[in-house]
Amino acid sequence: MRNLDITTLRSFVAVADAGGVTRAAGFLNLTQSAVSMQLKRLEDMLDLKLLDRSGRGVTLTPAGAQLLTYAKRMVDLNDEIYARLTDKSWEGQITLGVPHDIVYPVIPVVLQRMGRSHPRVKVRLLSSYTREIKAQFARGEADVILTTEDGVGEGGETLKTVPLRWIGAPGGQAYRGRPLQIAYNQNCGFRPGALAQLDAHGIPWEMVVATENDRAVEASVSADLAVTSSLEGHAPPQTEYIELGALPDQGEQRINLYGGKAKGPLVDTMMDYLRQGFAAIREPA
Numbered sequence: 001m002r003n004l005d006i007t008t009l010r011s012f013v014a015v016a017d018a019g020g021v022t023r024a025a026g027f028l029n030l031t032q033s034a035v036s037m038q039l040k041r042l043e044d045m046l047d048l049k050l051l052d053r054s055g056r057g058v059t060l061t062p063a064g065a066q067l068l069t070y071a072k073r074m075v076d077l078n079d080e081i082y083a084r085l086t087d088k089s090w091e092g093q094i095t096l097g098v099p100h101d102i103v104y105p106v107i108p109v110v111l112q113r114m115g116r117s118h119p120r121v122k123v124r125l126l127s128s129y130t131r132e133i134k135a136q137f138a139r140g141e142a143d144v145i146l147t148t149e150d151g152v153g154e155g156g157e158t159l160k161t162v163p164l165r166w167i168g169a170p171g172g173q174a175y176r177g178r179p180l181q182i183a184y185n186q187n188c189g190f191r192p193g194a195l196a197q198l199d200a201h202g203i204p205w206e207m208v209v210a211t212e213n214d215r216a217v218e219a220s221v222s223a224d225l226a227v228t229s230s231l232e233g234h235a236p237p238q239t240e241y242i243e244l245g246a247l248p249d250q251g252e253q254r255i256n257l258y259g260g261k262a263k264g265p266l267v268d269t270m271m272d273y274l275r276q277g278f279a280a281i282r283e284p285a
Contacts, residue, residue, distance in 0.1 A: 002045065006078045009071040011038040012050065016068050017280045019057050027276050080116045091120040094266050097133040097145035098125065100214060102234050102255060106277035113273050121266060129187045137258060144259045144270045148189065148231065156256040159278040163232045164190060164250040166242040169224035175242045183209035183217045183226035190229040190250070197248040231255075233281060 014024035015035065025032045043050050050064035060068060098107055107125070114123055126136060130147040137145045152158050168175050180198065182205050184191040198205050209220045220226045222238040231253060235241060255278060259271045 008038045008042045010075050011035050012042055013071050013075055015058060016060055023279060076116050083117050083119055093122040093124060094270055095124040095126060095142045097136055097142040098127055099130050099148050100127045103127060110273045110277050130189050143267050147256045148253045149256055152254055152256045156258050158254045159257050159275060160255045161252050162255060164229055164253050165232050166227050166247045167230045167235045167239040168227045168242050169222050170240045172224035174224050175227050175246055179204035179206040181206055181208045181226040183220045183228050185214055185217055186210055186212055194229050194250055197250055201248045
């Protein structure tokens with residue numbers, strides 16, 4: 001009977017999630033050559049080719065894709081066992097604030113990972129708009145927050161810079177109409193910049209939905225009654241991005257990370273998981 005090594009499996013999972021050895025090595029605090037040697041050792045042990053390195057980046061072979069499911073389960077189980085038996089002092093609560101429009105796809109994965117590695121820690125999730133989340137953080141009501149901003153404030157760290165795009169209904173025509181029918185939540189931080197761009201390009205517009213209910217905005221847009229703004233990679237599934245050039249460019253937004261130091265290792269762990277989660281997001285084709 002031959003035994004698979006958890007450290008080697010952890011490196012394999014990191015490479016698969018990150019899409020490359022170099023990025024995975026950074027997550028693991030190892031050298032690129034060390035990670036490459038671990039992957040080779042795993043392939044030699046199984047006598048299988050797990051990664052295809054022929055193209056840009058790294059992709060999984062069919063055998064690698066099959067192994068990935070088992071490898072994640074083994075690594076997660078290892079971490080859960082270790083946490084339950086040794087990390088008894090890591091108890092308490094940590095509060096995470098996240099703008100509602102970037103909750104998916106990263107935050108569920110981070111929450112699940114935190115729950116497995118720190119089962120005695122309760123994670124409280126706050127979801128609102130950047131302005132309110134930053135105010136909560138300033139009042140000490142949140143330990144770690146994410147924001148979407150043009151720049152980055154003091155103590156912040158930019159995790160990703162993402163284009164801000166117009167979205168509409170799949171195959172919709174609302175973006176062609178004049179005045180342009182638009183829909184925004186009244187608290188949306190993207191709205192002032194979008195309106196300024198429309199005015200600067202001489203495009204007449206009409207606010208057909210101004211609400212505090214995001215679902216109302218999404219319903220109007222998906223029904224092809226209006227268009228709105230969304231970060232690339234974070235648009236609601238019932239919408240699609242409007243082709244570039246059809247409407248004025250809205251520039252880019254930064255996804256920023258801020259963390260307090262009051263809870264020490266817990267905050268550091270949560271911030272590391274968020275860094276890794278956003279780094280692993282694949283760029284849209």
